Amino acid sequence: MSVEPVIITSTAWMRRFCEARRAEGRRIAFVPTMGYLHEGHLRLVERASGLGDCVVVSIFVNPMQFGPAEDLDRYPRDLDGDLKKLAAYPVEAVFCPPVSELYPEGFQTRVRVERVSEPLCGASRPGHFDGVATIVLKLFHIVGPAFAVFGLKDYQQFQVIRTMVRDLDLDVEVVGCETVREPDGLARSSRNVFLSPEERAAAVVLSSSLAEAGEAIVAGRLGRADQVERFLAERIGAEPLARVDYVSCRDADTLGAVDAITRPVVLALAVFFGRTRLIDNRVVSI
Numbered sequence: 313m314s315v316e317p318v319i320i321t322s323t324a325w326m327r328r329f330c331e332a333r334r335a336e337g338r339r340i341a342f343v344p345t346m347g348y349l350h351e352g353h354l355r356l357v358e359r360a361s362g363l364g365d366c367v368v369v370s371i372f373v374n375p376m377q378f379g380p381a382e383d384l385d386r387y388p389r390d391l392d393g394d395l396k397k398l399a400a401y402p403v404e405a406v407f408c409p410p411v412s413e414l415y416p417e418g419f420q421t422r423v424r425v426e427r428v429s430e431p432l433c434g435a436s437r438p439g440h441f442d443g444v445a446t447i448v449l450k451l452f453h454i455v456g457p458a459f460a461v462f463g464l465k466d467y468q469q470f471q472v473i474r475t476m477v478r479d480l481d482l483d484v485e486v487v488g489c490e491t492v493r494e495p496d497g498l499a500r501s502s503r504n505v506f507l508s509p510e511e512r513a514a515a516v517v518l519s520s521s522l523a524e525a526g527e528a529i530v531a532g533r534l535g536r537a538d539q540v541e542r543f544l545a546e547r548i549g550a551e552p553l554a555r556v557d558y559v560s561c562r563d564a565d566t567l568g569a570v571d572a573i574t575r576p577v578v579l580a581l582a583v584f585f586g587r588t589r590l591i592d593n594r595v596v597s598i
Contacts, residue, residue, distance in 0.1 A: 317369075317403045319395070323414070323454055326407045330368065330455050333404075338365035342457035342484075344448060347371040347408075348388040349397050352492035352500040356461045357401045359489050363459040369398060370407040370451055372414065376422075377443030383587075388502055407455070414450060423449050425472045425479070428567050432468050432580050433591065436557050441472050448473055452484055460484050465491040465499050467578055467593040471567055491592070493519065499592045511585035514553040521547040522579050522594040529573060529596045537561035537570045540579060548583055557582035557589060564595050573598060 320326045330340055341364030343356045349371075360367045371394055378384040391408060398406060422442045429441035452460065462470050474486045492500045497519035498512075507515060525543050528534040534543060537560075544559040562569065564576040573596075580593040 317395070317398060318405045320405055320407050321409050321413065323409065326405070326454050329405055333366045334456060339458035340364055340366045340368055340455060341459040341461065342451070342455050343367070343369045343461050344451050345369060345371055346373045346387065346502070347394050348390055348502040349394045350500050350502060352463055352465065354397060354401065355492050356463055356489050357398065357403060359487065360459065360461045361402050363461070363487065364457070367401070367403045368405045368407065368455055368457065369403050372409060372447070374443055374447045375411060376415070376446055377440050379437055379439065382437070388505055414447065422446050423476065425476045428468070428471050428475050431562065431567055432558060432560055433582060434468070436582060441469070444469055445472055445476050449476065452482060457484050459487055461487045461489060463491060464488045465501070465592065467580060468567060497523070499590070501590060503588050503590060506588040507585055511553055511588065514551050515585055515590060517548055517551045517554060518581060518583060518590060518592045522581070522592060525579055526594050526596045530598060536572055537577070544579065544581060548581070553585055555584040557584060
């Protein structure tokens, strides 16, 4: 049953709200987002509603995880539309603070999760995962959830957060949800709105290439990480509108480099279509 969520804009208010729910013996399931919600986000909310007794969603475009040349100002925002979408779900509170509330004057602390942050998007976007880890840790302290739900499209982000929770002994269960895709396979993303019709059609090459590579690994036609990476680079590079940032085959748990594929791996990539950078991945078990 859906409820009218409380819209909360201050840290103190959010903390009091959550403390009151926990005092009632209720377990909070938390979904942190940057807004501009799509079906992928709403699946996370659905998953959260099956885990806890009180669902809290945050909407905050985190400036710390954007580099100086990245798309912070361009990132899509639609708070009114987001709240309308959430009204159909059993969300009790939406935390949407201004930047000054979470990063007041004089703020100078960053959280760094080392090895798992370094490859892939960490190499392409230096400091990005410091910003992710910092804001997620702050939100965990404010909300105090029993469960936190994240999408696996941002696979490296999920592993960074899971590692931070383990290393810092945080009392929260981090739950991952499978990537939600369009009918043609493209992973749902808030950034898809920036694709031209031609770029949107071309972007299907990401999911199709990952699927082909995964099938080739399982069938034994690709047995080494460097073979997989060449395969992906060639397939995606054949699309004229695609500009590869990275393609990589890594250990699915640690994101460490692999040679021969003898255990589960994640095939991860980031590709530009015009100015829009899209990420996708596929976990392959053999």
